[in-house]
Amino acid sequence: MMNSRQKSIWVFGDYRNYFQNRVTLQLISRAVDLSRIISAEVCAVILGHEIDEYIMEYTAHGADRIIAVDDPVLKNYNTELYVTLMEALVKERDPDIVLIGATDFGREFAPRMAKRLKTGLSADCVGLDVEADGLLIQTAPSFGGNMLAEIVTSRHRPQMATIRPGTFKEIPHNYERRSLVEKLPLMKNLPRPRIRLVEYERSVEKEHTIENAAVIVCGGRGMGNKKKFKKLNDLAKLLNGDVGATRPVVYAGWADHDALVGQAGKHIKPKILFSFGISGAIQHTAGLGEADFIIAVNKNPQATMMKMADVAIVGDTSDVLHTLIKELRKRIRD
Amino acid sequence: MLKLIVCLKQVPIVTELPWDEQAGTLRRDLASGMMNLACLHALEAALQIKEQYSADILAITMGPPAAEEVLREAIALGADRGIHLCDRIFAGSDTYATSWMLARTIKQECPDYDLILCGSYTSDSETAQVGPQLAEELDLPAAAYIEKLEIHGRTLRVRRLVDNFRETLEMEFPALVTVSLENYKPRYAGLSGLEAAFDTGNIDRLNAADVGINKSAIETDGSRTKVRKVFLRKANKENILLTGTAANVVGDFLSKYESKISWAIGKDIEEDRNDE
Ligand SMILES: Cc1cc2nc3c(=O)[nH]c(=O)nc-3n(C[C@H](O)[C@H](O)[C@H](O)COP(=O)(O)OP(=O)(O)OC[C@H]3O[C@@H](n4cnc5c(N)ncnc54)[C@H](O)[C@@H]3O)c2cc1C
Numbered sequence: 027m028m029n030s031r032q033k034s035i036w037v038f039g040d041y042r043n044y045f046q047n048r049v050t051l052q053l054i055s056r057a058v059d060l061s062r063i064i065s066a067e068v069c070a071v072i073l074g075h076e077i078d079e080y081i082m083e084y085t086a087h088g089a090d091r092i093i094a095v096d097d098p099v100l101k102n103y104n105t106e107l108y109v110t111l112m113e114a115l116v117k118e119r120d121p122d123i124v125l126i127g128a129t130d131f132g133r134e135f136a137p138r139m140a141k142r143l144k145t146g147l148s149a150d151c152v153g154l155d156v157e158a159d160g161l162l163i164q165t166a167p168s169f170g171g172n173m174l175a176e177i178v179t180s181r182h183r184p185q186m187a188t189i190r191p192g193t194f195k196e197i198p199h200n201y202e203r204r205s206l207v208e209k210l211p212l213m214k215n216l217p218r219p220r221i222r223l224v225e226y227e228r229s230v231e232k233e234h235t236i237e238n239a240a241v242i243v244c245g246g247r248g249m250g251n252k253k254k255f256k257k258l259n260d261l262a263k264l265l266n267g268d269v270g271a272t273r274p275v276v277y278a279g280w281a282d283h284d285a286l287v288g289q290a291g292k293h294i295k296p297k298i299l300f301s302f303g304i305s306g307a308i309q310h311t312a313g314l315g316e317a318d319f320i321i322a323v324n325k326n327p328q329a330t331m332m333k334m335a336d337v338a339i340v341g342d343t344s345d346v347l348h349t350l351i352k353e354l355r356k357r358i359r360d
Numbered sequence: 361m362l363k364l365i366v367c368l369k370q371v372p373i374v375t376e377l378p379w380d381e382q383a384g385t386l387r388r389d390l391a392s393g394m395m396n397l398a399c400l401h402a403l404e405a406a407l408q409i410k411e412q413y414s415a416d417i418l419a420i421t422m423g424p425p426a427a428e429e430v431l432r433e434a435i436a437l438g439a440d441r442g443i444h445l446c447d448r449i450f451a452g453s454d455t456y457a458t459s460w461m462l463a464r465t466i467k468q469e470c471p472d473y474d475l476i477l478c479g480s481y482t483s484d485s486e487t488a489q490v491g492p493q494l495a496e497e498l499d500l501p502a503a504a505y506i507e508k509l510e511i512h513g514r515t516l517r518v519r520r521l522v523d524n525f526r527e528t529l530e531m532e533f534p535a536l537v538t539v540s541l542e543n544y545k546p547r548y549a550g551l552s553g554l555e556a557a558f559d560t561g562n563i564d565r566l567n568a569a570d571v572g573i574n575k576s577a578i579e580t581d582g583s584r585t586k587v588r589k590v591f592l593r594k595a596n597k598e599n600i601l602l603t604g605t606a607a608n609v610v611g612d613f614l615s616k617y618e619s620k621i622s623w624a625i626g627k628d629i630e631e632d633r634n635d636e
């Protein structure tokens with residue numbers, strides 16, 4: 027078989043929150059690893075206006091080639107325009123793989139792009155590998171992160187995946203690096219977008235929802251009663267965290283429905299999770315797949331939650347909670 | 361009158377553990393599956409539109425025979441009718457195929473819709489892809505993760521928070537939105553409503569042939585992705601067990617992990633110097 031065509035792995039340049047969210051750099055880094063296996067080039071695609079800074083950054087972090095379309099029309103992210111542009115670029119260049127960060131934008135944009143190109147897409151991957159023949163192995167969570175699925179797109183190209191931020195490590199920058207920069211003009215005959223951006227502003231609100239909390243203190247029936255349960259707020263406050271709850275506790279009115287964690291509620295991904303008086307039923311733990319470090323407190327060392335924990339503290343929930351709050355108050359320096 | 365379509369999915373209960381607050385048993389009616397939470401939010405948004413304007417709500421689900429329950433629940437809550445797309449050859453569809461099948465059904469059964477509402481994601485597959493792909497399939501303007509919507513004539517105005525940007529967007533009908541969990545808290549169906557919904561005949565069951573889908577169409581327009589295997593996430597945890605008095609375990613815990621906590625909260629935690 028003839029194989030003269032240069033294989034290529036594309037990374038979509040999602041730069042809107044460049045300083046908070048490094049997912050594009052992380053993807054370039056992974057693409058560099060994968061490109062060695064299948065001798066491909068790594069190409070970052072940047073659509074926007076006044077994007078020279080990102081051309082420089084993506085080059086410094088490992089891209090071999092940059093395809094950039096710089097035009098005032100692209101000043102704000104726009105799903106419809108971006109899909110149309112990416113469709114045209116992909117059809118012209120025929121990349122083997124297109125990787126997109128699983129940001130809110132990426133998760134809205136990538137499905138439409140994949141559909142337009144009549145190809146497959148896996149969502150929110152937490153692992154990527156490639157076989158020698160170029161088949162991309164996409165590892166994605168299912169059932170709230172308790173299970174992982176290995177997904178492939180065997181018959182259609184490009185192979186597309188969105189990847190959860192934080193999955194891969196970026197390559198440290200090297201501003202001496204050079205890449206091949208192609209600045210392309212905006213396509214003619216772009217369709218007029220049907221969506222109007224009436225207003226927008228940067229916001230920090232979302233950082234305060236339980237899904238984004240770095241620390242979560244979850245309580246279950248083992249807290250005993252509503253009054254004792256409310257004590258969890260003190261610990262959460264001390265740690266800049268939020269309070270989560272199991273279903274019986276929500277039904278009993280100790281906590282709001284908003285706080286429900288699990289299959290029927292929120293999926294959380296805190297750096298630290300405290301779990302007080304929770305047995306660890308699968309419907310609850312289905313929401314914990316992404317918790318980094320778990321401390322469970324339970325009088326029963328055999329509880330599933332205790333087996334799942336990094337640190338399992340055997341004891342009475344209220345006693346441990348009370349002592350922990352007291353000690354932390356003494357030690358935390360603001 | 362506005363024509364609304366809500367796409368609902370029944371998600372499986374991961375494991376059936378016996379559980380009940382009082383009796384210690386699992387409620388049978390919940391055992392097979394439940395309506396996906398984000399879908400309930402989408403339905404709630406549709407119900408609120410119906411309360412404000414005059415609107416007709418069509419609920420659509422694709423899934424095995426048991427999935428019909430989510431349509432009954434929707435009707436009990438205020439949807440007008442349901443379509444249940446049910447056929448063995450739909451099994452194992454990925455989002456590409458699912459959105460194609462839903463689109464075909466919509467084009468055939470309710471082509472004059474104004475607004476399609478989907479949940480933002482499902483708890484089992486969690487792809488959040490079906491909504492945007494359905495919009496692409498039907499060539500509609502769409503916004504994902506909306507928190508609030510307003511209707512002014514034929515214009516839909518939505519608010520959402522995406523990637524730390526608070527956005528207000530406008531588009532004309534027909535359009536599609538996926539509804540986030542932030543707002544539109546779902547109402548719950550009373551038992552009497554549920555019972556009544558079981559008696560209504562407002563649910564059509566369609567199979568593949570009814571919507572013009574056969575094996576060869578699935579070959580060309582069906583799933584693009586394949587799940588090669590599914591496995592349990594490996595637990596690489598140390599699982600340290602601490603026992604003793606509260607003072608001891610808390611002391612042990614903090615001396616071992618204070619740096620971890622201080623990293624997570626972005627504050628310094630110091631060794632306690634004046635121990636009582
Ligand atoms: C369809 C369906 C969906 C569901 N969805 C969810 C969901 O999304 N989220 C969810 O959380 N649940 C959900 N559930 C319920 C779930 O199955 C469990 O019943 C629930 O998670 C148990 O909550 P718990 O751990 O607080 O209570 P329990 O299981 O009663 O556990 C209490 C624990 O506290 C310990 N304990 C008691 N007293 C003390 C004490 N003084 N000191 C220390 N430890 C103590 C006990 O040893 C025990 O381990 C769902 C169930 C169904 C059927």
Ligand SMILES: Nc1ncnc2c1ncn2[C@@H]1O[C@H](COP(=O)(O)O)[C@@H](O)[C@H]1O
Binds near residue numbers: 399421481482
């Ligand atoms: N089988 C289905 N039948 C009807 N609607 C569905 C189905 N699968 C997904 N959806 C819709 O798409 C949304 C997102 O699903 P998902 O892409 O699976 O996360 C759901 O909340 C539903 O509104």
